[in-house]
Amino acid sequence: FLFISDIPVRVMRALLLLAVALACACAWSPESLGWVREDLAFGAGRTMPLKFLLKQSNLGSLRDKVYEVSSPSSARYGDYLTIDEVTTLVSPPEESVRAVLAWLRSEGASDIRVVANRDAIFARLPAQAVEAQFGVSLAAYRWGISSVLRAPPPQRAVLPAALRSHVDIVLGITDFAPLRTRHHTAERPAAAVAAAVDAASSGVPVISSVQGTDYGLKVSFVPGCLNGKSTKTTPPCKDQAPAITQVVLTAYDYYRNYTATPTPSCALGSDGVMACTASLFVDEYEPLMVYVQQIFADGTRGGVAAWEWAVINAPPVTPQLVDERYSLPQNRIVSHPNATQAVVEFEQQWYSPDDLTLFLKTYGRPVDTEVKLVGDNFPDIPGVEAQLDIQWLMGVAPGAVTTFWSMPAESGDEIDDILAWAIQMNDDPTPPIVNSMSYGMSAVNVDVYLGDGYLARSETELQKLALRGVSVLVATGDTGAGDLGGPPMGVDTCEPLSYDWPSCSEYITAVGGTFYTPYAAPECYRSPSQGGVDCVTNAIGEAGISVDIGLFWTSGGGFANESRPSYQASDVEAYLGNPEVSLPPSDYFNRAGRGYPDVAAVGHNLRVAHEGEFISVDGTSASAPVFSGVITLLNDELLTRGLPQLGFLNPLLYEVAAAHPEAFYDVTVGSNRCGAVDSTPVCCDFGYHAAAGWDAVAGLGTPRFDKLVSAVLDVLATHGVN
Numbered sequence: 001f002l003f004i005s006d007i008p009v010r011v012m013r014a015l016l017l018l019a020v021a022l023a024c025a026c027a028w029s030p031e032s033l034g035w036v037r038e039d040l041a042f043g044a045g046r047t048m049p050l051k052f053l054l055k056q057s058n059l060g061s062l063r064d065k066v067y068e069v070s071s072p073s074s075a076r077y078g079d080y081l082t083i084d085e086v087t088t089l090v091s092p093p094e095e096s097v098r099a100v101l102a103w104l105r106s107e108g109a110s111d112i113r114v115v116a117n118r119d120a121i122f123a124r125l126p127a128q129a130v131e132a133q134f135g136v137s138l139a140a141y142r143w144g145i146s147s148v149l150r151a152p153p154p155q156r157a158v159l160p161a162a163l164r165s166h167v168d169i170v171l172g173i174t175d176f177a178p179l180r181t182r183h184h185t186a187e188r189p190a191a192a193v194a195a196a197v198d199a200a201s202s203g204v205p206v207i208s209s210v211q212g213t214d215y216g217l218k219v220s221f222v223p224g225c226l227n228g229k230s231t232k233t234t235p236p237c238k239d240q241a242p243a244i245t246q247v248v249l250t251a252y253d254y255y256r257n258y259t260a261t262p263t264p265s266c267a268l269g270s271d272g273v274m275a276c277t278a279s280l281f282v283d284e285y286e287p288l289m290v291y292v293q294q295i296f297a298d299g300t301r302g303g304v305a306a307w308e309w310a311v312i313n314a315p316p317v318t319p320q321l322v323d324e325r326y327s328l329p330q331n332r333i334v335s336h337p338n339a340t341q342a343v344v345e346f347e348q349q350w351y352s353p354d355d356l357t358l359f360l361k362t363y364g365r366p367v368d369t370e371v372k373l374v375g376d377n378f379p380d381i382p383g384v385e386a387q388l389d390i391q392w393l394m395g396v397a398p399g400a401v402t403t404f405w406s407m408p409a410e411s412g413d414e415i416d417d418i419l420a421w422a423i424q425m426n427d428d429p430t431p432p433i434v435n436s437m438s439y440g441m442s443a444v445n446v447d448v449y450l451g452d453g454y455l456a457r458s459e460t461e462l463q464k465l466a467l468r469g470v471s472v473l474v475a476t477g478d479t480g481a482g483d484l485g486g487p488p489m490g491v492d493t494c495e496p497l498s499y500d501w502p503s504c505s506e507y508i509t510a511v512g513g514t515f516y517t518p519y520a521a522p523e524c525y526r527s528p529s530q531g532g533v534d535c536v537t538n539a540i541g542e543a544g545i546s547v548d549i550g551l552f553w554t555s556g557g558g559f560a561n562e563s564r565p566s567y568q569a570s571d572v573e574a575y576l577g578n579p580e581v582s583l584p585p586s587d588y589f590n591r592a593g594r595g596y597p598d599v600a601a602v603g604h605n606l607r608v609a610h611e612g613e614f615i616s617v618d619g620t621s622a623s624a625p626v627f628s629g630v631i632t633l634l635n636d637e638l639l640t641r642g643l644p645q646l647g648f649l650n651p652l653l654y655e656v657a658a659a660h661p662e663a664f665y666d667v668t669v670g671s672n673r674c675g676a677v678d679s680t681p682v683c684c685d686f687g688y689h690a691a692a693g694w695d696a697v698a699g700l701g702t703p704r705f706d707k708l709v710s711a712v713l714d715v716l717a718t719h720g721v722n
Contacts, residue, residue, distance in 0.1 A: 029152065029153065030141055030150065030152050030153075030176045033176055033449070033488060034143060035141040035142070035143055035176060036141065036142050036143070037139055037140070037141055037152075038139075038140040038141065038142050038147070040140050042127055042138070042140055042149060044126075044128060045126075046126070046127040046149065047110065047124040047125060047126055047127065048124065048125055048126075048127055048130055048138075048148075048149050048172060048173075049111075049122070049123075049124050049172055050122070050123060050124070050125050050130070050170055050171065050172040050173065051120060051121075051122055051169075051170065051171040051172055051420075052100055052104075052120065052121040052122075052123070052163075052167050052169075052170055053119070053120050053167065053168050053169040053170070053171070053453075053457055054092045054096055054097065054100065054118075054119050054120060054121065054166055054167055054168065055092050055096065055165075055166060055167065055168050056090045056091070056092060056119050056168075056460065057089070057090055057091060057092055057093070058089050058090060059090075059460065062089070062090070062460065062463050062464075062467075063463065065089070065467060066463050066466045066467055066507065066648060067651065069081070069466075069467060069469070069647065069648075070466060070647055070648040070650075070651050070652070071567075071651040071652075072651065072652050072655055072715055072716055072718075072719045072721065073655075073719050077644070077716075077719065077721055078469070078643070078644025078645075078647070078721065079644075080467065080468050080469030080644065080645075080647060081467045081468055082429075082468070083116055083117070083426070083428075083429050083468070086117060086426070086464050086467055086468060087116060087117045087118055089467075090117060090119055090460075090464065091117055091118040091119055092118070092119060092166065094118075096165075096166040097114065097118055097121070099162070099163075099166050100121055100163060100166050100167060101114070101121065103160070103162050103163060104121070104123050104125070107125060107126070107129040107133060108125070108126050108129060109123040109124060109125050109126075110123070110124045111123060111124045115423060115426070115427045116426070116427045116429070117426055117427070117464070120423055127149050130149075130173060133160045134151075134157040134158060134159070134160070134170070134173055135157070135158045136151035136155050136156075136157050136173060136174070137151060137155065138150065138151055139151075139152055141176075150173065150174065150175075150176055151173055151174045152174075152176075153174070155174060156174060157170060157173040157174050168453060168457065169451065169452070169453040169454070169457055171419075171450075171451050171454070174451065175449070175450050175451035175454070176449065202224070202225070202226050202227060202228040202302070202303075203224055203225065203226045203228075203294060203296070203300070203301075203302025203303055204224050204294075204302055204303040204304070204305050205221040205222060205223050205224050205247075205276075205292055205294055205302075205305050206221060206222050206224065206305060207219060207220070207221045207290075207292055207305050207306075207307045208220045208221060208222060208275070209552065210290050210307045210311045210552075211311070211552065212311065212312055212313035212314055212605070213279070213313065214315075214316065214616075215279065215281060216279055216280050216281040216282045216313055217249075217251060217279065217280045217282055217288070217290065217311060217313055218277055218278075218279050219249060219277065219278050219279070219280065219290060219292055219307075220275065220276070220277050221264075221275075221276055221277075221278075221292055221305070222273060222274060222275060222276070223236035223237060223244055223264075223266065223274055223276055223294065224294070224302065225237040225240035225244075226240070226242065226296060226300060226302065227240050230273075230274065231274050232268055232272070232274060233268075233274075234266050234267070234268070234274075235266065236264070236266050236274055236276060237296070241297070242296040242297040242298040242300065243296065243297045244264070244294050244295070244296055244297075245263065245295055245296065245297050246261050246262065246263050246264075246294075246295040247261070247262065247263075247264050247276075247278050247292055247293065247294050247295065248260075248261050248291075248292070248293040248294075248295065248301070249261075249262065249278055249279075249280040249290070249291070249292060250290070250291045250292075250293075251280055251282055251288040251289065251290045251291075251311075252288060252289060253286050253287060253288050253289070253310075254527055254528055254532065254534070255286075255534045255536075256283070256286060258280060258281070258282045258288070259280075260278075260279075260280045260281070261295070262278045262279065262280075263278075264276040264277065264278040265277050265278070278292075282313050283313070283536070284312075284313055284314060284315055285312055285313070285314060285517050285518055285519060285536060286312065286313075286519075286536060287310040287311070287312050287519065287525070287549055287550040288310060288311055288312070288550075289306070289307070289310055289311075290306070290307040290311055291304050291305065291306050291307070292304070292305045292307075293305070308681070309547050309548070309550075309552075309681055310548075310549060310550045311550055311552075312515075312517070312519075312549075312550035312551070314515055314516065314517065314604060314605050315605070316605050316606075316607050316616050317516065317602055317604070317605050317606045317607065317616075318363060318607050319363040319364075319365070319392075319395040319396065320363065320364075321516070322395075322396065322602060322626060325516060325540070325542075325602070325702075326601075326630065326702065326703050326704065326705050327704050327705045327706040327707070328396070328630075328633070328705050329633075329705070329706075332398065332399075332633065333366065333398055333399035334397050334398065334399040334400035334632060334633065334636045335399065335636065335640065336635070336636050336639040336640050337401065338433070338635075338639055338645070339397075339400050339401075339433070339434075339632055339635045339636040339639055339645070340400060340401045340402070340403070340432040340433050340434070340632075341393055341397060341400050341401075341402050341403070341432055341433070341434040341435070341436070341628060341629070341632045342402065342403035342404070342405045342431075342432035342434070342435045342436070343386070343389035343390050343393055343402075343403075343404060343405065343435075343436050343437075343625060344405045344407070344421055344435055344436065344437040344439070345383075345385070345386045345389065345404065345405065345406045345407065346407045346409055346416035346417065346421075346439050347383070347385070347409055347416065347439070348383070348409050349383035349385045349386035349406075350376070350377045350378045350379060350381060350382050350383055350386055350406065351377065351379065351382050351383075351386040351387050351389075351390050351391075351404060352379045352380075352382040352387065352610075352611070353371070353379055354379070354612070355382060355387055355391070355609040355610060355611065355612065356371070356387075356390060356391055356394070356609070358609040358612065359391040359395065359607075359608070359609040360391070360394065360395065360398070362609070362614075363395060365394065365395055365398040366398050366399055369394060369398065369399055369400070369401070369402065370401050370402070371390070371394075371402050371403070371404055372401065372402070372403040372404070373403070373404050373406070374403055374404070374405045374406065374424075375405065375406030375407060375408060376406050376408065377404060377406055382610065382611070384608065384610055384615070384617060385438060385621055386404075387608050387609065387610050388438075388606065388608045388617050388619075388621060388622055388625070389436060389438060389621070389624075389625045390402065390404055390625075391608055391609060392606060392608075392622060392625040392626055392629065393436055393625040393628055393629050393632075394629075395629070396625070396626055396628075396629025396630060396632075396633070397628075397629035397630075397632035397633050397636075400632050400636070402432075403432045405421070405424075405425075405432070405435075407420060407421050407424075416439040416440065416441070417450075418437075418439070418440070418458055418502055419450075419454055419457060419458040419461060422458055422461035422462060422464075422465065423461055425461075425465055425470065426461055426464050426465060426468075431465075431468070431470055432470075433469060433470055433471060433635060433645050433647075434470075434471045434473070434628050434631050434632045434635065435470065435471065435472045435473065435628070436473050436624045436625040436628035437472065437473070437474045437475070437502075437624065438474075438475040438619070438620065438621035438624050438625070439474075439475075440474060440475070440477060440500050440501055440502055440503055441488065441489045441490070441500070441501060442483045442487075442489065442490050442491050442498045442499070442500060442501070443455065443498070443499050443500065443501035443504055443560065443561075444491065444498055445487055445488050445489070445490075445491070446458075446501055448487075448488075449487075449488045455501065458502065458505075459505060459506075459507065462502070462505055462507040462508065463507055465507075466507050466647065466648035468647075469644065469645050469646075469647035469648075470647065470648075471509065471628075471631055471645075471646055471647060471648065471649050472507070472508050472509065473508070473509045473510075473511050473624050473627055473628045473631065473649075474502050474503040474505075474508045474509070474510055474511065474624060475503065475510075475511055475513075475556075475619070475620035475621050475623060475624040476500055476503040476510050476511060476512045476513070476555060476556035476557055476596060476597045476620050477500040477503065477555075477556035477620060478513075478553045478554065478555065478556065478618075478619050478620055478621075478676075479553070479554065479556060479675035479676050480546075480547075480554035480555070480556060480672040480673060480674050480675035480684070480687060481497045481554075481556065481557060481558040481584075481672040481673060481675075481684070481686075481687040481688050481696070482494050482497045482498055482673075482675050482684050482687070483497075483498040483499060483500050483556060483675070484498075484675030484676055484682060484684075485675065485676060490675070494684030494685065494686070495588060495684075496587065496588045496589060497558055497559075497584060497588050497589050497684070497686070497687070498558075499556075499558045499559065499560050499561075499596070500556045500596075501560075503556065503596055503597065504558075504560035504562070504594055504596050505594075506562065506565045506594055506650075507648060509598050509599065509627075509649045509650055509653070510557075510596040510597040510598050510599075510699070511597055511598070511599055511600060511601060511620060511623045511624045511627045511628075511699075512544065512545075512555045512556065512557050512596075512597035512599070512600040512603075512620060512623065512697060512698050512699055513544070513545040513555035513600060513601070513602070513603025513604070513619065513620040513622070513623040514542040514543060514544055514545060514555075514600050514601065514602055514603060514604075514623070514667055514670075514698055514702055515542065515543060515545055515551065515602060515603065515604035515605070516540050516541075516542060516602060516604075517540065517541065517542070517543050518535050518536060518537065518538035518539060518540055518541065519535045519536075519538070519543065519549070519669070520535075520538070520540075520541025520542055520543050520667075520668075520669055521535065521538075521541070521668065521669060522668065522669055523535075524538075524669070525549060525669070541665070542600075542602070542665055542667050542698075542702055543667060543669040543670050543690070544600070544667055544669065544670020544671070544672065544690050544697035544698050545603055545604055545618075545620075545670065546670050546671050546672060546673075546674060546697075547674035547681045547683060548670075548671050548673065548674055548683065549669070549670065549671075551604060551618075552618075552681065553618060553619070553676065553681075554672050554673075554674045554675060555597075555600070555603065555620055555623075555670070555672055555697065555698075556597075556620065556672065557596055557597050557672050557688060557695075557696040557697050557698075557699075558589060558595070558596065558672070558687075558688055558696050559589045559590050559591070559593040559594065559595050559596075559696065560590065560593045560594040560595075560596070561590050561593055562593060562594050563592060563593065563594065564592055564593055564594050564595065565594060565650070567650050567651040567654045567655075568594075568595060568598075568650070568654050568694070570658070571595075571654060571657070571658075571693060571694035571700070572595040572694060574693055574694070575595070575691060575693060575694055575695055575696070576591060578691055578692075578693075580691065581689055581691045581695075582689055583686075583688070584686035584687065584688070585686065588686055595694070595696055596696070596699070597696075597697075597698065597699040598649075598650055598653060598654075598699045598700060599627055599653065599664070599698075599699045599700050599701065599702070599703070600623060600627075600667060600697075600698035600699055600701060600702050601622075601623040601624075601626040601627040601630075601702055601703070602622065602623065602626060602702070603618060603619055603620050603621075603622045603623040603626075604618050604622075605617075605618065606618075606622045606626075627703065630703045630705060630708075631646060631649065633705065634646060634708065634709065634712060637709055637713075638712070641713075643716065643721065643722070644721075646712075652712065652715065652716075653700060654700070655715055656708070656711045656712055656715050657694070657700045657701075659711065659714070659715055659718075660707065660710075660711035660714065660715070661693075662704065662707050662711075663703070663704055663707045663708040663711040663712075664700045664701035664702060664703060664704060664708070665701045665702045665703075665704055666692060666693065666701045667690050667695075667697065667698035667701050667702065668690050668691060668692055669690050670689070670690040670697045670698065671687050671688070671689045671690070671697065672687045672688055672696070672697050673685070673686055673687025673688075674687070
């Protein structure tokens with residue numbers, strides 16, 4: 001076993017998972033999600049915004065129609081439906097719409113609106129009518145300045161008799177938006193680290209993070225004094241003499257050893273925890289093990305603290321580097337007006353036009369491209385997620401008309417209402433045809449927290465978008481095959497392996513994350529005695545992002561419980577049948593399920609302009625806009641030739657990969673068994689491994705644009721689409 005502060009790593013992992021599991025074992029409550037119940041009576045005039053999702057028509061044939069317009073072998077490929085044609089297909093009988101409208105008016109509803117497809121009605125209903133008609137008792141809940149009325153669990157709303165034959169779901173009565181984000185962080189919480197220091201051996205620090213930087217490795221730690229107590233002074237342990245004067249940083253792999261003895265930079269945080277950092281120069285790309293030892297004023301050296309996981313220092317990724325790696329044309333400008341694209345934002349994520357201009361200008365992209373806005377944007381308080389999304393989408397596909405599609409949220413931590421976005425998109429006569437989304441949650445939690453039927457209805461809305469020729473690309477998440485992290489966004493157990501939604505959807509193109517590295521072959525990670533080689537001078541390739549091989553997070557991927565779509569059947573079955581691939585036990589995942597991701601793109605160390613400065617950002621949140629921009633470039637090529645846009649991508653992508661494997665860079669290194677709980681990396685015993693061909697780490701691989709264009713044109717021409 002490896003050890004941290006004399007505690008076996010496997011024991012630490014087991015205790016951490018057990019603690020989270022016990023905390024979540026009881027039935028969930030709004031308070032557990034961050035909502036505060038108010039002891040206030042609501043007046044007779046209080047109303048509630050509700051969504052009435054009506055029973056749709058022809059759902060049994062919807063899937064077949066999606067594949068008719070999305071499969072290159074179909075005679076109707078590219079014959080996408082208009083908004084009116086979709087309405088004709090899915091709208092409920094008009095008497096159902098009239099019946100629901102009549103009921104709403106009879107109950108005093110206001111602000112009534114019927115969506116374009118006539119399969120959803122939004123309205124405000126008096127709270128007293130909600131209680132009387134749905135058989136619930138409402139309470140007021142607050143988050144920040146936002147206040148809502150809801151019926152807390154275990155209550156369940158019961159549809160009034162007048163609506164039962166017309167309505168599938170009513171949202172806004174019992175569903176609570178969880179107020180937690182799923183996005184990873186690179187550091188353990190300081191309070192948890194400080195508690196570990198108090199339990200550690202005397203004179204041993206606890207490392208909170210090790211990150212690659214532009215100059216080497218930055219090690220963050222909470223110091224531990226020789227008497228076994230924590231410190232509140234600088235230099236650290238001056239109040240628990242002797243003080244710490246220096247630290248010995250050591251990093252090594254099988255071939256090289258680095259060491260330095262810097263004076264740490266320390267400061268007392270607002271939480272009362274002393275936090276220190278120290279840096280060590282190392283060469284790029286090498287996966288290194290890192291150790292920290294404190295030196296005290298009396299010359300004593302404390303015990304050695306080990307960071308459990310290997311760490312790499314990779315250079316920043318710029319648009320020019322992505323151009324080179326993915327063979328994107330130089331000086332390209334998207335010229336076709338219909339080659340539109342969008343980023344989808346939740347959680348009060350906004351962007352700064354000034355930062356966007358700085359990014360585009362710095363990297364030689366046009367700065368006069370139109371950005372359309374749907375929803376709110378507050379540019380003075382931009383979010384890194386939104387900045388990343390729009391800058392990299394426009395950086396890869398410069399010149400394309402781009403929409404910043406911003407969904408309302410009660411807070412910056414609120415769960416993402418993907419169904420609301422899909423309904424909005426289907427309500428638009430001309431929605432953007434490529435959409436990048438970097439949000440989601442564990443599929444098993446969707447209906448639990450957002451309401452029964454939420455996931456199934458969302459899938460139908462995604463089918464409708466596919467019918468209209470809209471591409472939706474979604475990041476696979478940053479917590480590995482298990483979607484770890486604890487409810488509501490993730491799960492708290494490795495057994496069985498969970499999966500992320502909506503990236504696992506059949507109608508989504510799921511995008512995993514990779515990083516650029518010369519360590520892009522399995523033998524790079526073996527010891528010399530096991531046939532390993534030193535790969536530092538190899539040509540740059542790509543590997544799946546994983547804690548196991550040097551990153552501080554892990555790209556998501558795996559298998560859904562929903563059945564495997566035919567477009568990926570042969571690829572996934574080849575992966576499952578590969579004798580060189582080590583798979584989890586059969587009761588950990590659904591071997592017959594939908595496999596994801598479908599494709600991948602770089603997701604580590606991408607440069608982003610934020611508040612006038614450049615920072616580096618990680619995540620499949622970066623991979624999704626990069627690959628989405630590639631799809632916009634493909635659409636520009638096709639539309640300019642008079643061919644239809646790509647629409648729902650997957651049937652074509654898998655056929656292209658089969659006929660022209662050279663169109664993708666095949667990622668053969670990486671494992672996604674690791675995730676995070678409370679921001680601390682946790683590695684399950686099982687996950688999925690990269691391999692030749694499709695795999696549950698990087699899908700079909702990353703794009704080689706020059707070959708991808710010719711491969712797409714060839715496959716379409718084979719089916720008479722030219």
